[in-house]
Amino acid sequence: xxxxLLLKHYRGAPAPVNDVAMDQWTPDEVQAHFQYMEDFAxxxxxxxxxxxxxxxxxxxxxxxxxxxxxxxxxxxxFAETKDLIAGWMAIDVDSYDRALExxxxxxxxxxxxxxxxxxxxxxxPFMGSAPxxxx
Amino acid sequence: xxxxxxxxxxxxxxxxxxxxPAVINVLVGRGVDFAxxxxxxxxxxxxxxxxxxERQPDDPKGWLVTVAWRKFLDAQRSAASRRAxxxxxxxxxxxxxxxxxxxxLQLFFLxxxxxxxxxxxxxxxxxxxxxxxxxxxxxxxxxxEATMAQRISRAKRTIADVRFGAPGDLATVRRVLYLVxxxxxxxxxxxxxxxxxxxxxxxxxxxxxxxxxxxxxxLLHHARRPARTRPDGSLVPLAEQDRSxxxxxxxxxxxxxxxxxxxxxxxxxxxxxAAIAALHADALVAEETDWVQIVSWYDELLRLTGSPxxxxxxxxxxxxxxxxxxxxxxxxxxxxxLPRYAAAAAHLHExxxxxxxxxxxxxEAARVASNLAERHHLxxxxxxxxxxxxx
Numbered sequence: 001x002x003x004x005l006l007l008k009h010y011r012g013a014p015a016p017v018n019d020v021a022m023d024q025w026t027p028d029e030v031q032a033h034f035q036y037m038e039d040f041a042x043x044x045x046x047x048x049x050x051x052x053x054x055x056x057x058x059x060x061x062x063x064x065x066x067x068x069x070x071x072x073x074x075x076x077x078f079a080e081t082k083d084l085i086a087g088w089m090a091i092d093v094d095s096y097d098r099a100l101e102x103x104x105x106x107x108x109x110x111x112x113x114x115x116x117x118x119x120x121x122x123x124x125p126f127m128g129s130a131p132x133x134x135x
Numbered sequence: 136x137x138x139x140x141x142x143x144x145x146x147x148x149x150x151x152x153x154x155x156p157a158v159i160n161v162l163v164g165r166g167v168d169f170a171x172x173x174x175x176x177x178x179x180x181x182x183x184x185x186x187x188x189e190r191q192p193d194d195p196k197g198w199l200v201t202v203a204w205r206k207f208l209d210a211q212r213s214a215a216s217r218r219a220x221x222x223x224x225x226x227x228x229x230x231x232x233x234x235x236x237x238x239x240l241q242l243f244f245l246x247x248x249x250x251x252x253x254x255x256x257x258x259x260x261x262x263x264x265x266x267x268x269x270x271x272x273x274x275x276x277x278x279x280e281a282t283m284a285q286r287i288s289r290a291k292r293t294i295a296d297v298r299f300g301a302p303g304d305l306a307t308v309r310r311v312l313y314l315v316x317x318x319x320x321x322x323x324x325x326x327x328x329x330x331x332x333x334x335x336x337x338x339x340x341x342x343x344x345x346x347x348x349x350x351x352x353x354l355l356h357h358a359r360r361p362a363r364t365r366p367d368g369s370l371v372p373l374a375e376q377d378r379s380x381x382x383x384x385x386x387x388x389x390x391x392x393x394x395x396x397x398x399x400x401x402x403x404x405x406x407x408x409a410a411i412a413a414l415h416a417d418a419l420v421a422e423e424t425d426w427v428q429i430v431s432w433y434d435e436l437l438r439l440t441g442s443p444x445x446x447x448x449x450x451x452x453x454x455x456x457x458x459x460x461x462x463x464x465x466x467x468x469x470x471x472x473l474p475r476y477a478a479a480a481a482h483l484h485e486x487x488x489x490x491x492x493x494x495x496x497x498x499e500a501a502r503v504a505s506n507l508a509e510r511h512h513l514x515x516x517x518x519x520x521x522x523x524x525x526x
Contacts, residue, residue, distance in 0.1 A: 046285055048286025133317055
């Protein structure tokens with residue numbers, strides 16, 4: 001069993017097949033898109049493969065320390081940031097192939113014209129725990 | 136007045152877990168199907184975790200059977216009321232023995248049925264044979280409780296048509312217990328200890344030499360646990376472990392079980408792995424390790440499994456027995472895409488007197504490590520050699 005993170009990007013991923021920005025969709029198309037995502041998460045729960053999912057605001061800031069006793073320094077948001085993560089879904093599955101299969105299913109969420117977006121999702125394995133027997 | 140078994144405050148979780156398979160068997164013996172019986176017993180376990188700290192019953196097994204039976208009847212009644220109201224459903228206990236032969240082995244077979252994915256088999260075994268609650272299993276595997284509950288009910292649906300008592304496959308049972316053991320220790324349930332407890336049961340039920348080999352393997356590795364991690368959780372490699380912290384009682388028990396199994400001359404992969412662990416346990420300091428014998432056990436293991444991962448570990452052992460160059464020669468035939476290939480190559484290059492290549496390979500191995508403890512260890516190795524080279 002292994003955990004994977006499916007990352008959905010606002011920006012930074014290669015262009016999807018059905019490449020129409022969401023603000024150009026009809027309200028019904030937007031609704032159908034969100035419904036697809038919820039149904040997908042429900043299916044994962046039923047299948048015992050769901051761990052977590054969250055959507056992220058597109059607004060954010062950069063933060064760093066400015067030394068002890070000084071307030072943190074913030075900067076941004078940077079409108080020009082190339083890579084912007086929109087949200088994630090964490091899954092716990094039997095194999096890498098199963099993770100690919102689920103990512104492909106999520107990527108086929110409907111977009112403009114009710115057609116699948118076929119967007120690129122980033123698939124990242126979690127670090128596992130160290131096995132007891134190694135030699 | 137309270138009975139001798141009654142005390143307040145502490146839940147005897149071990150007793151609860153030990154009784155679980157027997158209570159499932161009582162319900163199955165009364166004609167309840169496995170999936171329904173298992174659900175009812177799980178509910179009884181959860182009730183026990185609440186009730187027993189207040190007062191542990193004098194007859195814990197009887198208590199669990201009574202409560203599980205009541206849960207079963209409740210479930211039947213509500214199912215019946217959902218179904219046709221005029222249809223009378225028999226809810227009285229069917230005649231049948233309360234005590235019967237130990238069917239725990241049947242539970243092992245069912246929960247590790249070959250039609251189940253390894254993950255499902257692990258979850259079902261921990262619940263039905265191990266007596267863990269869904270919450271505990273979910274916590275150990277770091278998934279939401281609802282996800283684990285679904286995984287278990289799907290697993291039970293998968294085996295719904297398997298006849299209880301059908302011949303089972305011991306190899307898959309051992310595989311499941313090995314997976315549980317290797318998951319180690321995360322959360323409130325000690326999975327390694329749980330795997331050992333279940334393996335002891337399996338050995339007691341079957342007495343076969345490979346199950347004994349698996350138990351010996353677990354005991355010999357468990358013996359090293361106090362020396363395996365630093366207080367900060369980082370890994371201590373075998374060669375650097377403080378061997379005075381190994382649990383000598385566990386080592387002795389593991390070696391005795393292994394010797395008895397090997398004496399029956401039906402070698403299997405777990406016995407061979409345990410033999411390697413026993414040779415490590417035999418060395419009071421790392422330098423005394425009998426690597427020549429370890430290599431010959433790896434030869435056996437390779438013959439038994441044909442596994443490329445075994446071949447990789449064998450190359451490392453060859454490096455210890457005959458020097459880094461010999462180890463690198465043994466590594467040459469293997470696929471560099473194997474897990475831990477770069478780490479093995481780094482170690483062998485260092486032994487062969489090539490710290491520059493070793494440092495580069497340790498850094499690469501750290502990048503591709505699949506867990507944090509190993510990544511940190513490998514990154515430290517790369518840094519150590521890099522610093523030595525820079526002076």
